[in-house]
Amino acid sequence: MKAEPIASSASVVEISDQRAASLADIHLMRSLLIGIFIFMATGALYFGRAFFMPVILAFLLTLTLTPIVRFLRKRGIPEFVSATMLVLLSIFVFASAGYLLSGPIIDLMNNTSSIGQQLTERLAQFKQPLARMMDLSHQLEALTETAQEPGMQKVAVAPSGILSTAAGNLLEAGTSITIVFVLSLFLLASGTLFYEKIIQSFASLSEKKRALRVVYDVEREISHYLLTVAIINTGLGSVIGLGLWALGMPNPLVWGAAAAMLNFLPYVGALITIVLVAVIALISFDTISYALLAPAFVLLCDIIEGQFVTPMVVGRRLEINAVAIFIAIAFWSWLWGFVGALMAVPLLVVIKVFCDHFDGLSHVGNFLAAQQTTTVEDEVVADTQATNG
Template identity: 30%
Template sequence: MFRWRRSPFGLGASFPRLALGKENKTPAPLWILAGTAVFAVAAYAAPVLIPLVAAVMLYYLFAPLKRRLDRNGVNRLFIATAAPAGIVVVLFAGFTFLAGPVSGWLEKAPAMVARLQQQADALMRPVEKMREATGQVEKIALPDGGQPGPPEVTVKPRSLLERVFGGLSDFVVSIAATLMLLFYLLARASPPERALIGFLDGFAARRRAWRAVREAEADLGRYLQTLALINAAVGAGLAAAFHFIGLPGGIVLGAMVGLLNFIPLLGPVASVILTLVAGLASFESFGAALIAPGIVAAVHTFETNFATPAILGRRLTLDPFLVVVALLLGTWLWGIGGALLSVPVLLFTVAAWRAYVLRAPPKALEAAKESAAAKAAAPDAPAAPVATASAVVPPVGAA
């Protein structure tokens, strides 16, 4: 698995290089142990790894623009400063866009809560009667003439306000760490994959690593474009549905739901709560107020479990089963942050699997061969040149 090579620093030391060629005979149990160790470390070091992985994914999102600006002679500090600043502006604009309608609905909260309390009291009367009857039965069943035993000791949990502010502070720290790491990655003269390529043994292994990174980088851009189109379609469809049922501010609410849909797990839950508050503030009947959140829950269930995995699998040549498994594993390991990063990490994992395990040719080469074969099969079609590996992949030393 490893080969020891002389250090390039001229100090007489040596360092290992990965030997991933055909001579690699690493037994399967060792790979299983390595995978288990990776999952254990990922779960334990989540506060450190989540900002690091997020910064790396954002770097490869901006990497094509960075290379274009470098070729045009633009200073690296420009993109290194503009990218984090743009992310901050987008986040601030999103919170500002959400704050206006939410504050208007919160002003109606006292009347809404009073109306909801009246409806809840009518629904809870049978439950209260059952609770009183159960208490009388428990009192009869107590020993010592119905005298209660010693009081139970219970630990008082943190209040909702404490949990909200604690989670908000952790979120702000993670965002700040991610943006700081992104700045330093974009300010580097050489791309981060060059450090990985330097540890690989042989030109063929390094070329496969370069191809895998470039394919995953292109897939990452297509993934974000696809996700933006899906969320725009969800927001537009829900805005039309809200307008149809007569919900005031339905267009703005649909846009808010589309923006929240970028956040896995928490976004759909926040959308349902938001539409429930809007329905309670706009309709007198409790049943009518449940129509909007019911529509949102149904649309999110279909989109999350069926539409998004199928569309991503078709556009990114990913198995929808792998997309769902990646979402489950990411959520289990890192929560909402893991759900956000699961598909981008899956793209890089699949690219590495194609390059080193399946030994598959680059996607661009496969597409060129298929196009040439289709043109050759067509009648009276001129022969198209088939792309070669040297034409698809530039030298390893290129930035």
């Protein structure tokens, strides 16, 4: 009579073990599927960058200009008219900047060798500690030259190949830019049509309301962030350009534009700007002490912008931790080059804002945040304690 309870308890343990094993298999299968999806998505983004890069740029430009379109719509200007005006203005700004900056940038690229020689001469007094490293480099170069076979000849690229490659790259860039502005025009002019199509995919009214609230919250926060950061970077570039002009730096417009563009790369962009300005200042001014004023001024502007202006205007909630920023910049620069690096942080903010609006993804948003964020459960507990208190 006592064997039946023992058998039943053994069967219960066996069933629980089977359930645990099946749950573990399900979690393993889910993790494998997620890993396969991430791997395939990365491959698709890499090999399909000619399509995905202008499309994502168009969406980012649309989100940046959406608050202006919405503001003008409240003033009675139709969305199609305001979208056309903004896109044409953007084209004019980019074309004017390219025209004004093309000459100085080409001159800098052509004078790269002379700039390096002048910098070496200016830093001759600091060259002694590096003499051994330079000698080692020359020895390695000599060993490489002698290691070549006697009949081996160096391959020279024909000028026609260079021209054809440059023409192909120019055509590809022109096509991508056209796609960006045309798609942005249609997205801005469509108004809420895109959101309405998303809402129509849900069945119940409660799901429609929740989806509409999430979509509008995400769109509003991202649009505000992108537009605000674009304005801040433009102001930073203007201040740096005017300050370098007052110091007598050559081509201050180039360095102001570079500071504005590179500031979309936190930490890395500011460092690149400071180094470039320091190099040009060292070969442009007579004394090293005066030449150091230019990079010091750029550093001061970056510190004020990064520590005071942006946190005060944008807010701490949308700040991203430094580790995630460096990983994102490295990943997107590998994926899409310099353009991908510029898009890394805006895309990271998009992901963070999207994750913050869904409970299942809140841990991802918390990981991306620069500081500890409160979860939905924490807010519920806080509200309950406040009510009971």
